Amino acid sequence: MDAPPAASTRRGRQRLRERLLDGFEGRTGLLRFWHLQRQHTVPAKLPWYYYLGSLLLLFAAIQVATGILLLLYYEPTPSAAHESVARIISEVRFGWIVRSLHYWSSHAMVATLLLHLARVFLTASFKRPRELTWMLGVGLLLTVLGFAFTGYLLPWEQAAFWGTTVGSGIAGQAPWLGPFLKAMLRGGAQVGGATLTRFFALHVMLLPAALLVLLAAHLALVWKHGPSEPLARLAGTGAARDRRVRFFPVQARKEAAVACFVFAALLLWVAWRAAPLGDPADPLRTPEHVKPEWYFLFSYQALKYIPSRALPGGISTFQVAVLAQALPLLALLLWPYLERSPERRWRRRRAALSLFFLALLALLVLTYLGVYAGKTEPIFGIAVS
Amino acid sequence: MLTRRTFLDRLRHWLLGILGLSGLAGVAGYLYPPALRRRGEPLLLANAAELKAGEGRLFDYYGEPAILLHGQEAPRALSLVCTHLGCSVRWQPKEGRFVCPCHRGIFDADGNVLAGPPPAPLERLRVQVQGNHLLVG
Ligand code: HEM
Ligand code: FES
Numbered sequence: 001m002d003a004p005p006a007a008s009t010r011r012g013r014q015r016l017r018e019r020l021l022d023g024f025e026g027r028t029g030l031l032r033f034w035h036l037q038r039q040h041t042v043p044a045k046l047p048w049y050y051y052l053g054s055l056l057l058l059f060a061a062i063q064v065a066t067g068i069l070l071l072l073y074y075e076p077t078p079s080a081a082h083e084s085v086a087r088i089i090s091e092v093r094f095g096w097i098v099r100s101l102h103y104w105s106s107h108a109m110v111a112t113l114l115l116h117l118a119r120v121f122l123t124a125s126f127k128r129p130r131e132l133t134w135m136l137g138v139g140l141l142l143t144v145l146g147f148a149f150t151g152y153l154l155p156w157e158q159a160a161f162w163g164t165t166v167g168s169g170i171a172g173q174a175p176w177l178g179p180f181l182k183a184m185l186r187g188g189a190q191v192g193g194a195t196l197t198r199f200f201a202l203h204v205m206l207l208p209a210a211l212l213v214l215l216a217a218h219l220a221l222v223w224k225h226g227p228s229e230p231l232a233r234l235a236g237t238g239a240a241r242d243r244r245v246r247f248f249p250v251q252a253r254k255e256a257a258v259a260c261f262v263f264a265a266l267l268l269w270v271a272w273r274a275a276p277l278g279d280p281a282d283p284l285r286t287p288e289h290v291k292p293e294w295y296f297l298f299s300y301q302a303l304k305y306i307p308s309r310a311l312p313g314g315i316s317t318f319q320v321a322v323l324a325q326a327l328p329l330l331a332l333l334l335w336p337y338l339e340r341s342p343e344r345r346w347r348r349r350r351a352a353l354s355l356f357f358l359a360l361l362a363l364l365v366l367t368y369l370g371v372y373a374g375k376t377e378p379i380f381g382i383a384v385s
Numbered sequence: 386m387l388t389r390r391t392f393l394d395r396l397r398h399w400l401l402g403i404l405g406l407s408g409l410a411g412v413a414g415y416l417y418p419p420a421l422r423r424r425g426e427p428l429l430l431a432n433a434a435e436l437k438a439g440e441g442r443l444f445d446y447y448g449e450p451a452i453l454l455h456g457q458e459a460p461r462a463l464s465l466v467c468t469h470l471g472c473s474v475r476w477q478p479k480e481g482r483f484v485c486p487c488h489r490g491i492f493d494a495d496g497n498v499l500a501g502p503p504p505a506p507l508e509r510l511r512v513q514v515q516g517n518h519l520l521v522g
Binding site: 162165166168169170172173180184186187188189190191192194197284285286287288289290304307316318325 | 416417418420443445448449450465466469470471472473474475485486487488502504515
């Protein structure tokens with residue numbers, strides 16, 4: 001009593017599928033794992049600033065993808081680097097899009113990183129049990145700034161060459177360890193081919209590896225603890241307060257939609273403003289008005305106000321100032337242990353919030369002064385005077 | 386009392402620690418550049434004795450910018466690497482001084498600091514006259 005042939009092949013196919021899946025599950029256990037992850041829930045209606053982290057993932061993905069593409073044409077030597085970037089823009093098909101995406105997405109990533117950090121601070125989401133999530137975040141911040149600092153030099157432009165000279169010169173001013181640090185950064189006495197090789201290795205090997213490890217740990221902890229309850233929900237009452245939705249697919253879909261929207265906006269921006277490429281580096285001539293990128297401007301401007309006076313012990317005021325810049329970073333890293341009360345409401349965090357807004361004000365003022373110091377300088381490719 | 390067991394445990398930890406640290410020191414040693422300044426033989430600058438007073442001639446001194454100046458009596462050579470953070474200073478012939486574009490450090494024609502943040506004078510390079518040519522360094 002055989003079944004009709006069509007039905008039997010259908011059943012056969014189904015059996016084959018089940019056997020394949022069973023076999024796969026038996027070898028990996030991934031199906032059960034995936035099934036468990038689908039139980040993960042998050043508070044319903046997360047506010048927009050809870051999406052910044054997933055935007056950072058979008059930018060990181062763009063950086064990796066476009067970075068690999070750039071590697072196919074970029075040449076990391078002083079004589080060829082600038083030419084090779086110019087060739088990517090002008091000769092390689094769609095090369096200008098790839099480079100502009102890498103360039104603008106890096107700026108967007110630094111900006112989003114600062115916003116993400118500010119939101120985590122303002123919603124007090126770093127508090128127990130998320131202290132380690134925060135500290136891994138600070139590690140990610142340093143890694144991303146490392147990407148920015150090393151990537152800046154790679155096209156071997158005048159501004160970047162001298163910006164790096166000054167930047168590594170500042171590292172050289174740190175008391176005791178300074179000269180060692182400077183030599184390690186430059187790979188020689190001056191910024192030159194050895195520096196380019198080092199920065200290239202950092203930019204395409206070491207920092208991506210660090211990013212991968214830190215990011216995996218950061219995300220694993222974010223997943224384990226789930227998002228902190230939004231402050232508005234803490235204040236609210238009733239059923240709406242406790243509503244939760246599944247991450248897959250409800251929240252994931254929303255985050256993907258936001259990511260698509262931002263990616264489209266980035267593409268529009270790129271079409272409107274291609275990434276600029278300045279003059280090639282001339283190691284013998286410093287241009288007028290050497291300035292770092294916008295996110296280092298506050299430090300550049302602050303150091304301008306420090307006179308270089310000798311202090312007892314063979315160090316100078318400037319050296320102390322360079323070292324002092326490490327203190328805010330240390331405070332940032334250890335913040336969950338400096339502000340220890342579990343209180344998350346703004347009314348009960350007066351001291352912490354005052355400090356935050358004071359620091360923010362100082363950063364904004366210094367950056368503003370840095371932008372307008374000196375003559376006309378392009379900021380975001382736009383000339384300001 | 387230190388038992389044999391805890392003693393061996395401690396010994397193992399110390400040995401592993403020392404091994405790890407020497408490994409790290411080795412890595413740092415590898416990363417530290419072997420020759421910071423690779424300066425070779427003195428550089429020959431041809432026809433340099435024809436320099437007019439106040440006129441400067443830029444040259445590349447083993448990867449560092451340098452300038453040859455006609456001095457009061459003898460020609461002088463100075464490294465243009467600013468002693469503050471390493472920008473390359475500019476010669477202003479009219480004012481007879483060097484200005485650093487990075488933080489406005491100012492040096493006189495002998496390389497001494499006149500103003501600004503630089504902590505030390507510009508480096509002087511040795512100059513030997515050989516007929517119409519000069520040997521610098
Ligand atoms: C490459 C950089 C980074 C990426 C890709 C990243 C990614 C993410 C993602 C996807 C989330 C969950 C969504 C959200 O809450 O927005 C998150 C949460 C979090 N991030 Fe980051 N992050 C980065 C840097 C940082 C930095 C610099 C800090 C702070 C110093 C930080 C601290 C936190 C904390 C504490 C949470 C948990 C927030 C909560 O539970 O409400 N992250 N991060
Ligand atoms: S580098 Fe010359 S004054 Fe700062």
